[in-house]
Amino acid sequence: xxxxxxxxxxxxxxxxxxxxxxxxxxxxxxxxxxxxxxxxxxxxxxxxxxxxxxxxxxxxxxxxxxxxxxxxxxxxxxxxxxxxxxxxxxxxxxxxxxxxxxxxxxxxxxxxxxxxxxxxxxxxxxxxxxxxxxxxxxxxxxxxxxxxxxxxxxxxxxxxxxxxxxxxxxxxxxxxxxxxxxxxxxxxxxxxxxxxxxxxxxxxxxxxxxxxxxxxxxxxxxxxxxxxxxxxxxxxxxxxxxxxxx
Numbered sequence: 313x314x315x316x317x318x319x320x321x322x323x324x325x326x327x328x329x330x331x332x333x334x335x336x337x338x339x340x341x342x343x344x345x346x347x348x349x350x351x352x353x354x355x356x357x358x359x360x361x362x363x364x365x366x367x368x369x370x371x372x373x374x375x376x377x378x379x380x381x382x383x384x385x386x387x388x389x390x391x392x393x394x395x396x397x398x399x400x401x402x403x404x405x406x407x408x409x410x411x412x413x414x415x416x417x418x419x420x421x422x423x424x425x426x427x428x429x430x431x432x433x434x435x436x437x438x439x440x441x442x443x444x445x446x447x448x449x450x451x452x453x454x455x456x457x458x459x460x461x462x463x464x465x466x467x468x469x470x471x472x473x474x475x476x477x478x479x480x481x482x483x484x485x486x487x488x489x490x491x492x493x494x495x496x497x498x499x500x501x502x503x504x505x506x507x508x509x510x511x512x513x514x515x516x517x518x519x520x521x522x523x524x525x526x527x528x529x530x531x532x533x534x535x536x537x538x539x540x541x542x543x544x545x546x547x548x549x550x551x552x553x554x555x556x557x558x
Contacts, residue, residue, distance in 0.1 A: 389405075390511075391428065392507070392508025406507055420487075421515075421517055422479055422482065422514070422515040422516075422517070423479070423480055423482060423512055423514055423515065424478070424514075424523055425477070425478040425510070425511065425512055425513075426478075426511045426513075427498055427501075427502060429475070429501045429502050429509070433501045433502075435550060437501065441498060441501055442476050444497060445494060445497045446556075446558075448493060451481070452558075453481035453558060454479065454480045454481065454557070455478075455524060455528075455555060455556065456477060456478040456479070456556050457527050457554070457555040458475075458547060458552050459474070459476070459546075460473050460475070460539075460542065460543060460546045461473025462539070462546075463538065463542070470542055470545060470549075471546050471549075471550075474546075479523055487514065490512075494510070498510055528554070528555055
């Protein structure tokens with residue numbers, strides 16, 4: 313690291329005189345013959361700032377890396393990847409789903425649905441099933457988007473991990489009836505009792521724009537930007553729109 317950077321550092325220049333003054337005073341008790349040269353004392357000050365900056369940089373880097381790992385493993389947990397290794401996780405996710413179903417419905421006019429079919433399900437069949445679900449007569453407003461999960465720990469090929477996010481307006485439909493109808497529609501392609509494959513989440517009106525931006529635009533998590541570019545390629549190759557809306 314170039315020490316000239318620290319010589320020009322306003323913070324160091326501000327406190328260097330006081331630092332050196334106090335350092336010189338500390339040697340009075342021992343006599344001048346034991347006092348180190350001034351250039352050595354200044355080097356000690358520079359080393360102090362170098363070590364301080366290195367410590368701060370390391371801490372910031374650890375926080376950034378931890379954030380990426382946290383997002384990555386949070387997604388894997390929500391997808392049920394660790395259900396077999398940690399059965400309690402599955403119970404927690406199912407309990408959260410049950411609690412979600414008992415939310416105050418007066419505050420939740422929208423429902424966010426995620427459908428994760430297995431790789432054995434043909435994409436055309438998947439798309440047709442989603443289109444069928446959107447033809448329910450009570451649905452007056454919706455938005456849905458097809459995505460995939462490449463690149464990730466389990467998906468090494470473009471198009472793997474295909475899934476669909478759906479946002480529907482309940483239109484006074486009872487939540488339990490909505491869930492039942494969608495389960496009947498998707499039961500031919502997913503295990504509708506597995507919340508990692510078919511998930512429902514009530515969305516409050518105040519969060520509507522946030523969810524729409526999440527589905528249509530770039531995610532805030534920079535770690536997902538590469539995946540989003542691959543989502544776009546996946547849709548172009550399969551002649552799918554970026555999103556469908558009514």
